[in-house]
Amino acid sequence: xxxxxxxxxxxxxxxxxxxxxxxxxxxxxxxxxxxxxxxxxxxxxxxxxxxxxxxxxxxxxxxxxxxxxxxxxxxxxxxxxxxxxxxxxxxxxxxxxxxxxxxxxxxxxxxxxxxxxxxxxxxxxxxxxxxxxxxxxxxxxxxxxxxxxxxxxxxxxxxxxxxxxxxxxxxxxxxxxxxxxxxxxxxxxxxxxxxxxxxxxxxxxxxxxxxxxxxxxxxxxxxxxxxxxxxxxxxxxxxxxxxxxxxxxxxxxxxxxxxxxxxxxxxxxxxxxxxxxxxxxxxxxxxxxxxxxxxxxxxxxxxxxxxxxxxxxxxxxxxxxxxxxxxxxxxxxxxxxxxxxxxxxxxxxxxxxxxxxxxxxxxxxxxxxxxxxxxxxxxxxxxxxxxxxxxxxxxxxxxxxxxxxxxxxxxxxxxxxxxxxxxxxxxxxxxxxxxxxxxxxxxxxxxxxxxxxxxxxxxxxxxxxxxxxxxxxxxxxxxxxxxxxxxxxxxxxxxxxxxxxxxxxxxxxxxxxxxxx
Numbered sequence: 001x002x003x004x005x006x007x008x009x010x011x012x013x014x015x016x017x018x019x020x021x022x023x024x025x026x027x028x029x030x031x032x033x034x035x036x037x038x039x040x041x042x043x044x045x046x047x048x049x050x051x052x053x054x055x056x057x058x059x060x061x062x063x064x065x066x067x068x069x070x071x072x073x074x075x076x077x078x079x080x081x082x083x084x085x086x087x088x089x090x091x092x093x094x095x096x097x098x099x100x101x102x103x104x105x106x107x108x109x110x111x112x113x114x115x116x117x118x119x120x121x122x123x124x125x126x127x128x129x130x131x132x133x134x135x136x137x138x139x140x141x142x143x144x145x146x147x148x149x150x151x152x153x154x155x156x157x158x159x160x161x162x163x164x165x166x167x168x169x170x171x172x173x174x175x176x177x178x179x180x181x182x183x184x185x186x187x188x189x190x191x192x193x194x195x196x197x198x199x200x201x202x203x204x205x206x207x208x209x210x211x212x213x214x215x216x217x218x219x220x221x222x223x224x225x226x227x228x229x230x231x232x233x234x235x236x237x238x239x240x241x242x243x244x245x246x247x248x249x250x251x252x253x254x255x256x257x258x259x260x261x262x263x264x265x266x267x268x269x270x271x272x273x274x275x276x277x278x279x280x281x282x283x284x285x286x287x288x289x290x291x292x293x294x295x296x297x298x299x300x301x302x303x304x305x306x307x308x309x310x311x312x313x314x315x316x317x318x319x320x321x322x323x324x325x326x327x328x329x330x331x332x333x334x335x336x337x338x339x340x341x342x343x344x345x346x347x348x349x350x351x352x353x354x355x356x357x358x359x360x361x362x363x364x365x366x367x368x369x370x371x372x373x374x375x376x377x378x379x380x381x382x383x384x385x386x387x388x389x390x391x392x393x394x395x396x397x398x399x400x401x402x403x404x405x406x407x408x409x410x411x412x413x414x415x416x417x418x419x420x421x422x423x424x425x426x427x428x429x430x431x432x433x434x435x436x437x438x439x440x441x442x443x444x445x446x447x448x449x450x451x452x453x454x455x456x457x458x459x460x461x462x463x464x465x466x467x468x469x470x471x472x473x474x475x476x477x478x479x480x481x482x483x484x485x486x487x488x489x490x491x492x493x494x495x496x497x498x499x500x501x502x503x504x505x506x507x508x509x510x511x512x513x514x515x516x517x
Contacts, residue, residue, distance in 0.1 A: 034138035035067040039128045044074055045115040046122035048089050053122035054082050060129040065136040070106040090116060137173055144169035164322045171329045209256050209339045209380055212249025214470050215457045215482060216444065223339065223380035228371040228414055232385040232405060233421035238461055239384045242421060243341050244273055245468045247311060256338035257310040259331050261324060263347035267313040277467035278302050320349045321369040332377045344384035364410035371414045385411060398427050402447050418448040423461060434478045
């Protein structure tokens with residue numbers, strides 16, 4: 001039997017050999033979490049010395065950024081004073097701590113007073129606050145890493161769920177933990193009023209991502225943050241062409257960064273479509289390369305706008321929801337993405353089909369995940385969707401309905417807006433009820449609009465270039481009344497929102513020009 005003392009000596013020698021400097025403090029005393037107590041005291045002292053220091057620090061630090069519990073309580077008292085527009089100094093902070101019943105817990109009035117002696121002025125308070133924030137980020141990374149290590153050792157852990165959890169944790173740290181679960185109404189009201197003031201100062205009524213389609217933008221004020229928008233139609237109706245037009249208009253006219261995830265077409269095919277629509281050269285000619293000299297000149301001249309557009313195309317086939325979420329987070333951090341387009345939803349896959357049981361359940365999980373991505377990144381997400389064959393067997397005009405959404409009713413529930421594309425001439429209907437030609441006419445049917453009205457908007461489809469454009473006002477079909485003057489716009493009660501929708505028929509954007517794409 002081995003001698004315990006000899007075993008301990010051998011272990012000590014092995015450790016010493018690994019650490020050439022012979023420092024055994026980590027093995028004897030353990031490790032302390034990253035911290036900067038002196039700088040925490042200096043920051044708190046500076047906040048009580050100068051008023052401007054409070055405004056600087058509040059944008060950098062949160063209550064949890066402080067390592068010492070007493071410092072957290074003092075900082076919390078300062079925040080309460082600041083939000084109540086009261087001065088922040090030794091007397092007010094001491095009084096607030098006393099009212100909160102925490103003065104003795106932090107060390108009494110003497111400890112609060114001593115904090116002001118830790119710093120001569122607030123000249124370096126921002127630098128000190130950022131170091132405190134960095135230490136907090138290090139502690140958060142250690143915490144998340146420990147959780148990942150613990151879960152990774154569990155045999156029952158789903159590896160893809162663990163990957164998603166790990167990336168979500170790192171993303172939250174990279175975002176400096178600014179996202180909070182709850183916010184008091186005072187903060188929310190201030191944010192809402194600030195937003196209203198910013199909108200009022202704008203020349204345009206657009207508050208979201210512009211689509212370039214005049215009547216649609218008037219109705220929605222642009223696609224809004226955190227919204228999940230479903231664009232659905234039967235094959236051949238032009239779903240991809242429509243969303244490409246929206247992406248192009250948002251990127252070029254609105255200077256927005258747009259990410260397109262194409263599961264059906266390659267990135268080169270989408271680019272050729274964009275070139276065809278931008279240059280108004282037939283896609284067939286571009287595909288075969290049969291261009292005349294003047295057409296080459298036209299192509300080189302007109303693609304300049306596309307070259308500068310912030311469009312990012314990913315054509316990963318059968319991408320799953322975890323991969324999508326990971327890529328979207330990176331795009332948001334690296335390029336500040338303003339909108340995401342997925343073409344199309346039914347081609348996406350879940351993680352483990354055996355867990356979901358059936359495809360309908362899997363689609364439900366995917367649609368809920370897309371909504372969560374929109375909320376997490378605070379950007380609109382457009383997802384294209386197929387419709388069931390019930391549309392083809394239906395008699396009459398074959399206009400799509402919400403019940404036609406393929407594979408899952410959860411798509412309808414999760415979406416903030418559902419739009420259908422319907423082209424009468426696709427079904428051989430050459431005239432409408434008023435005897436007007438339906439050639440090129442496309443009905444953009446908004447069947448669900450959580451924050452506004454539902455209606456049909458006419459847009460024009462040009463088959464040669466596979467692109468959508470606005471109708472001129474003089475060419476509008478007789479059945480359509482422009483947004484803002486329509487008295488027949490129907491309001492629908494959202495099943496999810498308990499009927500608390502807001503009217504969308506008062507938007508006025510007369511300054512918007514017709515967009516030629």
